[in-house]
Amino acid sequence: MEPFKVAAKSDPNKVAGALANTIRGDNRETVELQAIGAGALNQAVKAVIIARGYLAPSGVDLLIAAAFKDIEVRGEDRTAIRLTVHTR
Template sequence: MEILKVSAKSNPNSVAGALAGVIRETGSAEMQAIGAGALNQAVKAVAIARGFVAPHGVDLICIP
């Protein structure tokens, strides 16, 4: 499985799009964030991606 790496400088909308794409293709995704800033961007991306996949009947959850 491909790991999506998130940094503090990552754009949450871009990460969300990548996350939603991986979830649509494989059904699951894995992200890596090291540090508070990166984790903040990753959490934002999960929230945004949840809105992207919801119309397709997918409920996105996050397991740390």
């Protein structure tokens, strides 16, 4: 599955809902978020925190593992941050 691409202007509540629904609905143990830039990373982290609140009543907790990922955007090489969200 492709990572969720999070931008600085992304609504963290909507990203959190998509993240929680993917984990619940698809019974997934990992979901990836991809962010380029500080603003996008901020929104991605907020989304994971919000999703944790959505999933906590079901007994699901979330953990994040972060890594750099070299990608190409419109012909330019960029460095993204890939957040792998694990359930426990």
